[in-house]
Amino acid sequence: MTTATARVRTAAAAAGLVGALALTACSGGGSKDDSSPTPSATPTSTGTGAVTGSSGKLQGSWITTSKGSVVALVVTGKQAGLFVTGGTVCSGAAGTEAGMQMIHLTCTDGSKDRVTGMVDSASKDAMKVTWSSKLGQETYTKAEGGKLPSGLPTAPVKQ
Numbered sequence: 001m002t003t004a005t006a007r008v009r010t011a012a013a014a015a016g017l018v019g020a021l022a023l024t025a026c027s028g029g030g031s032k033d034d035s036s037p038t039p040s041a042t043p044t045s046t047g048t049g050a051v052t053g054s055s056g057k058l059q060g061s062w063i064t065t066s067k068g069s070v071v072a073l074v075v076t077g078k079q080a081g082l083f084v085t086g087g088t089v090c091s092g093a094a095g096t097e098a099g100m101q102m103i104h105l106t107c108t109d110g111s112k113d114r115v116t117g118m119v120d121s122a123s124k125d126a127m128k129v130t131w132s133s134k135l136g137q138e139t140y141t142k143a144e145g146g147k148l149p150s151g152l153p154t155a156p157v158k159q
Helices: 003-024
Strands: 060-066 069-076 079-084 089-097 100-107 116-122 126-131 137-143
Touching (some): 069 137, 079 100
Antiparallel strands (some): 060 069, 060 137, 069 079, 089 100, 100 116
8 A cells, every 4th residue: 555545545534533523522312302412421530630611722623643543632512532543532521620721531442642631722723732641742733514624645546
């Protein structure tokens, strides 16, 4: 498989992942008479502090690449979910803690790469998170409307 083919497959997988996240981010558990969505999980914190404030600018779907994988970070309310192509799935909380914007996650595969993250900056287009692991800082790009952000690598179409 060529690098270009791998990039196209990675981008396609990310597009599917973003689409799935957009569909599941507002999963409802109510009846026909209850139009309010019910959260599918209770946010928890694995760190020493607890997320107590709003996640504000962190809201939305964020994408980055790391070690050849696409990483999608989704924040809805105080809930956070992280998905890495290849299988890592994490969930937890995001918001204000001790005056800082923090993300606390627990991963189903036991991964510790992205368990506690401090948000260094967040704008309408980009977010920088420093993870307490050896990963250090990652820069995420906002994915609007279930679409991949612009600037991802693409491959030419074979004719």
